[in-house]
Amino acid sequence: MSLRVTVWNEYRHERENDYVARVYPQGIHQAIAQGLRAHGLRAVRTATLDTPEHGLSQEVLDGTDVLIWWGHKAHTEVGDPVVERVHQRVLAGMGLIVLHSGHHSKIFRRLMGTTCSLRWREADEKERIWVVMPGHPIAQGLGPYFEIPEAEMYGEHFDIPQPDELVFVSWFEGGNVFRSGCCFYRGHGKIFYFRPGHETYPIYHREDVRQVIANAVRWAAPTPGPAFPYLQGAIHETDPLEPLPEKHPGRTRVG
Template sequence: MSRKIQVTVWNENRHEQLNEEVRKVYPNGIHEALAAPLRESGMDVRTATLEQPEHGLSQEVLDQTDVLIWWGHIAHDQVSEEIVERVHQRVLGGMGLIVLHSGHFSKIFKRLMGTGCDLKWREADEKERLWVVNPSHPIVEGLGQYIELEREEMYGEFFDIPEPEELILVSWFEGGEVFRSGCTFTRGQGKIFYFRPGHETYPTYHQSDIQKIIVNGVRWASPTNGPKPVYGNHPPIENIKAKS
């Protein structure tokens, strides 16, 4: 029997405390809405939030995490640098990371990207159509040509990130903008998936196709059992002949 994927869903959990509209959409928090379909898919899932000790991301928790999902928005600056460094090292060591929506401005995503990660944005209740531009990729397995969201926040290009290793989804918005909404990266041994949708006042994470992408993304980002890299001074494998 194969080992279950261990997932930690992190959410700053501030909008739910401050905004009744958000509480109506996500009464148990965005983290629980994200966790539910992952549990239904057979994964072991825990949640963590900003207000917990060490933001719920102790070294022990991270060491037990195969894939970390990150949702943040209005409290990026309140995330401890110590925790950011801890997450950074785990990603380099092989832990997968899925960054959602406004997590593009999180400290951890900006550190991993090495860029400002800025973009255009607008809240206007407009339609979003996410086109699958890499149909053979496992993250979009089981989807059609596109996903349509009746209401979402607009994110528009230019998106100040490094060139993605893989571009999987491109969004079109009713107002005319486009956006690279599904991008993958590798940092060290860790795989990273940035996925754009998920504004807090819309029921985006209750939509089945969005849930499917996140479930697929976790499976894709989960560490493999490949050889571990070896660093530092190392004895030769073969005998080295003395030079005359």
């Protein structure tokens, strides 16, 4: 069966700003979806903030293998019940690709447990993205680096947990570096943070960026192992697997 991908986009800049609208006439979500389809992913749909439940009903999430997240200026408008729902789905196995300014989204911060803050600068500067883990599936099809001629800068310190796998590191013209491609395992889910992308640059039309996002979707696909019994915080009392003699017969358990 095809991997089922949902591309979520805040979709405000494109509707409110003429410049951005020219870069992404159909919205960032459609540009990303198009790139995924061009890379052979057939079951791709989109969802946006200003629709009921932000387009992320339980049904939609249950039918999503990998969710892609782009948000920027309206992070706080994402309802907590939806964030909670996405969180649970990731822990239960749904892949999550967080793009660019999504670093500061509620869902990414909740999954990381840190501020996810960083340095930034918007100065049309060159970014060169180096592959530091060339055997990783997310680096498939790339050369040793690729360049984005004009980008918003994100710089260290990026306040995240150490990634389980660090795939990319960015060089910026203005003198900064950034861990640009970061893999995290959380619960049964796989999460990939990918830095490039800003509403004022045509970055999601680029072939290299589309390649990475398609690679990441395939890497983050659920791989059904043991069931995940822990949703809603339930813990799990369990019988012994080996014979256990009763050590204090008659003692009332108090714990």
